[in-house]
Amino acid sequence: MASKLASDDFDEQFLTCPVCMLHFRDARILPCLHTFCKQCLQEWASKQDPLECPTCRTQVSLPDQGVDGLKTNFYVNNLLDFAALKKGTETGMPCQVCEGNMEGPKSWCADCATLMCESCAVVHRKLPATKDHEVTAEATLRAERGVSKFQRKRHCNKHKNHELVFYCESCNALVCTACTVVDHRPGKDHNPVEISSVAQMKKQTLQGLLKQIEPRLKEIEASIEEVDRKMSKISPSKDAATNQTKAYFRQLVDMLKKREQEILSQIDEQCRVDSKGLQAKKEAIEFELAELTSAQTFCQQAVEYGSDVHVVEVGNQVQTRVETLLAKQLDLESDWSEFQFVENTSLFEFENEVKHFGGLETNVDISKCKVAVKPAVRGFRCVTVLTTMTKEGCPCVTNSKAVTANIKDPSGNDVMTQLQMKSGGVWEISYTPKVTGKHRLEVKVNSQQVTRRPLNVQVRSEDTPVLTIGREGSGVGDLYRPAGVAVDKDGNIAVVDKRVQIFDADNGQPLKSFPVDGENPYGIDKDSHGRFLVTSWGADCGIRRYSKEGELLNTLKPDCVKDPTGVTVLKDGRMVVADGKQESCLLLQPDGSLIREIGKGHLLDPRFIAVDESRDVMFVTDGSNANHKIFTFDLEGNLIFSFGEEGENDGELQNPNGITLDPTGNIIVGNGGDGRVQVFGPNGAFIRKVATAKGGEACGIALTPNGYIAVSCWREDCVEMYRYM
Incomplete structure (x- = not known):
């Protein structure tokens, strides 16, 4: 270019x-x-x-x-x-x-x-x-x-007549000569250097990257050529496979026609033989009929018209003849049973057998294919993922007709399934089970079963956790008094106790962890850049910002923050922090400076916060023994409404703690007093109970992108995952 x-x-x-x-x-x-x-x-x-x-x-x-x-x-x-x-x-x-x-x-x-x-x-x-x-x-x-x-000269935004000739490494900013005297004076906080030297170093870095790009481009171009080469083989492969398929099934048709003619010939022969036999039988019976009819006629004429002399003369002869004919043993049965066609192989059996007549052989290696069964919950859309692989262990595409899946519930009834190809070689098998218990899943590719035997899929009830993450301890993957939970940009679960640990939301495996400062880490959230904000209360209270890799970037300790607990980061970088000692929530700038205090005079012990930015509304849990409420404010600090009262019934609260919102604006609240997780409408009306967290204390809660609620169980040192949608 x-x-x-x-x-x-x-x-x-x-x-x-x-x-x-x-x-x-x-x-x-x-x-x-x-x-x-x-x-x-x-x-x-x-x-x-x-x-x-x-x-x-x-x-x-x-x-x-x-x-x-x-x-x-x-x-x-x-x-x-x-x-x-x-x-x-x-x-x-x-x-x-x-x-x-x-x-x-x-x-x-x-x-x-x-x-x-x-x-x-x-x-x-x-x-x-x-x-x-x-x-x-x-x-x-x-x-x-x-x-x-x-090239246009670049001038300083503050000193319009001055050209940008320096770069402040501390501030990551281009500055002019005047700036190096006023705002970016060399010293502890600023380090302005000439742009030319910085540009030279950056050019060297970019030149190094250019050298790395060239072989990668060649690799990609070679891959494209390989794809083109394979694409050029598709049409010939199609023609060859089509011709082979037609020839194979023509032979099958010919075999069926030949068998049809054989059976039709048998029917014709059977008809000829049976007709000849029955004709002979008919002629024999007709002969006997004629004999008896003749004797009947003669006997009748003698009786009706013969003279006494004639009757006496032939009477004995007629009597002997008639008695002989009547005494004769006749075979009057036709000795024939109707014939019919018999299906030695039923059409149903044949239909099943036909499925095995021929097939499409691809480069899919059944032994390398993978099936990942996701947690299944009664009444929810559940998913199992199939990855079709080559013998080299690489995902590969195959046609939808080659893949089948069948699920049976504990009673042996079929469960309706849907099969959808998501990407190259990855198939999503979805179903909605109606009962709990052990289901059996059979997945086939090219009529071959992927696993040696059907897979067992344990379907749980709605209020049973599909996954429990962590256990008491200090090792990798262990938790001790977990408080806040959040979902990172990749959909993984971030949990804070004395450190921050990231877990895979699908299987609960620990991915990484990093230590956090502060005496009592409590709340956690991520900003739009994927960085983590962690609050801690106590002697070394504050709000600390960490990179995605866990590096401490800065610590915010504004005078207005006394005992921060829950924290929520808005899209523009502003933060809302609950502060128990202040008995209010604090809306802060990204640098920690106070914008306004919210909830003073209403809140007694604010714990966690959820914000609906589409409506500029925030919801705060108040876990004090005097309130047991959820308070709703706008971001200007005005109270909109509150809801909740102490109790153990549906819709009642016991020291409400964690809170989050679903995509429709419903409010999900976890009780610190009895562990119930409940759903309320945007207006505070009770909708349903989700579950009761282990140990009877739900602390922080978060909703994952794939529809699970993560609940930190403070007393039980774990995080439970429940299906929500």
Whole structure:
């Protein structure tokens, strides 16, 4: 790109905002290094929370100042200047000062970023305020092909006439000469150094990164080529597999047709044989019928018409004949039973067998596939995750027809399942069990069972913890009197006791921990940058800010803070801190300075806080024996309403402690007195009871992104996870 931008022919796409499709206006850089107009970003941010980069969809945490706090892309601005300057040297371009002189040579002032005619340039050089400005003549403009001569001078926001020439390492800020005398005087708190030396070091660092990028680019390009190569094989593979499939099933059809003809021939032969036998039987019976009928006729004629002489004469003969025919043993049975077609293999059995007629062989290795069973709770949507793998152990994609899942409840009834591919090789098997107990899950890929035997899935009741994290102790993963809990940016559980420990919310495994200062660490929350804020009460009380890695960044000990307990950080970095000794909550600036005190005269023992920023409303638990209430204030400090009274029934409270909000604004409260975790509507109306925490004391609570409530059980030295939604 550098070669393009160093020439007369600029890459218009590089200088064009991807949103408005115009040249950049006040270009600002997002953390993902994509550039947009400031105004475009402001409009984009007003429609999204959190903001996503319009190009790569990466979520962006804006600075406290919003879009105004994003860094300016001065390189793009310089390129735009360079393009304008090159055009400005052409005949017919007016002077940007007098706006009238279109003829003659022109000059460029880097300090003012202005193109001037020769007359204006002469005056510009003579004026006291601008005589020291860097002015470049047209001859140089025409000869120069790069942008180095046309970079705008950067001036101090406080001392407008002073150029930024120093960098204060302590403050991470660019400063001018005047600043080094006033606000950034060299000493214990400030260390201004020349920008050139800092820039040189930074360039060396970036050059080192550039060297690392090149092999990575080649690796990615090679990967793309490999994908292209494999994509080119898809169509031939499809054709070959299609032809093989058709040939195979044509043979099966031919076999079935052949068998059909065999059975039809058997039917024809059976019909011929049976017809011949029955015809012979019929003829024999008809002969006997004719004999007996003939004797009957003769006998009847003798009786009716014969004379006495004739009757006497033939009577004995007729009698003998008739008696002989009547005494004769006749086979009058047809001796034939109806034939019918018999299904040696039923259609149902055949249908099951047909499923095994052929198959699609992919590079999925059944022995390498993984099945992860997530905690299951009755009445909730539950999930099991299947990852299809190659024999090398890498996730791979296979078609949806190749994957099947079947779940049976303890009575053997089928549970309806849904199968959805989430990403390359990862499948989500979801179901909603209606009963508790041991369910059996069978997962197959290409008609082969992934595990040797069906998996056992234990479905729990709604008020039973699906996971218990920690136990009493001081080792890795152990807890001792856990208080506050929070959810970090990755969805993991952060718990504070004498230290902060991070646990995997899915399996409870400890991920990392770091020590915290202060005598009695209590409350914890994260800010929009993922940093942790931890409060501690007692002799060394304060609010301490730690990095995501656990490094202590700073300690806030404003005079207004006496005994901080719960803490909540707002999106703009402000904090709301509950203070038991002050009997109020404190709204603080990010630096700890007091904005206002909230709840004085209402609160007696504030514990934890939850804030609904969409409505500028905060909820505070008051665990004093006199209150047993939840108080609701706006962020201006006005009491809106309170609710709750002491008791053991639904909707009643016993020393309310932890509090959090769900996405719909419902209020989830944990009791310190009896351990019940209850849900109330935004207006304080009781909705339901979630569970009762172990040990009868729920301290801090937090809601995870995947719908679980983490409850710290202070007396039992653990954190319990309950399904919430």
